[in-house]
Amino acid sequence: MHWSPAMHPGTALQAMLLVLLLAELRGSKSRLLSGQLVCRGGTRRPCYKVIYFHDAFQRVNFEEAKEACRRDGGQLVSIETEDEQKLIEKFIENLSASDGDFWIGLRRLEKQGNSTACQDLYAWTDGSTSQFRNWYVDEPSCGSEVCVVMYHQPSAPPGIGGSYMFQWNDDRCNMKNNFICKYADEKPSITPSIRPEGSRRMNSKW
Numbered sequence: 001m002h003w004s005p006a007m008h009p010g011t012a013l014q015a016m017l018l019v020l021l022l023a024e025l026r027g028s029k030s031r032l033l034s035g036q037l038v039c040r041g042g043t044r045r046p047c048y049k050v051i052y053f054h055d056a057f058q059r060v061n062f063e064e065a066k067e068a069c070r071r072d073g074g075q076l077v078s079i080e081t082e083d084e085q086k087l088i089e090k091f092i093e094n095l096s097a098s099d100g101d102f103w104i105g106l107r108r109l110e111k112q113g114n115s116t117a118c119q120d121l122y123a124w125t126d127g128s129t130s131q132f133r134n135w136y137v138d139e140p141s142c143g144s145e146v147c148v149v150m151y152h153q154p155s156a157p158p159g160i161g162g163s164y165m166f167q168w169n170d171d172r173c174n175m176k177n178n179f180i181c182k183y184a185d186e187k188p189s190i191t192p193s194i195r196p197e198g199s200r201r202m203n204s205k206w
Contacts, residue, residue: 137161
C-alpha cells in the first residue's frame with residue numbers, strides 16, 4: 001500500500017495535520033472535542049486523528065485514550081504496515097511537538113501457557129491481526145509494562161537503538177500520554193462541542 005500526499009509536502013502535510021483538544025475526559029460522555037480527520041483520497045478509509053497535548057498534565061492513560069477514540073467512533077490506532085507507520089510519523093513530525101509519547105492500540109494479552117514468548121502476546125485492540133511491529137531495539141521489556149506507546153522524545157539523548165523517535169515501547173498502562181485514533185469503516189461524525197478559534201473541518205486528499 002502506497003501512502004503519499006497529493007499536494008506539496010511541506011504545506012500540504014501541515015495543512016492536513018490535525019491537533020485535537022480534549023477536555024475533561026474523565027467522567028465525560030461527550031465526543032472528542034474539535035479536530036480534523038485525515039483520510040486517504042479525501043474519502044477512503046482509514047482516517048486518523050492525532051491527539052497531542054502540550055501540557056503533560058492533560059495527557060491520559062491507555063484506557064482513557066481507548067475510550068476517547070471509541071466515543072468518537074474510532075479505535076486506538078492499529079499500525080499494520082511500514083507505509084502506515086511512516087504516514088503517522090509524518091503527521092507527528094509536522095506537529096512541532098515537544099517530548100510526549102503516543103498511545104497506540106497494542107497491548108499484551110494474558111500469557112497462554114509457558115511456551116508463548118512475551119513478544120508474541122501483543123495484540124491490536126481493534127481486532128487487527130497484523131503482525132507488523134516497530135519495537136525499539138530492547139523492547140518489549142514485558143514485566144509490568146503491558147500497553148504500547150510510539151516513542152516521541154526528540155530532546156532525549158540517543159540510546160542503544162538510536163533516537164527515541166517513532167519506535168514502539170511497552171509501558172505501564174497508567175502512564176499519561178498523547179494518543180492516535182483510527183477510523184477504519186464508516187466516516188465518524190465530528191460535530192464538536194467546542195472548536196478552537198480558527199479551527200475548521202478538512203478532508204485531506206492522499
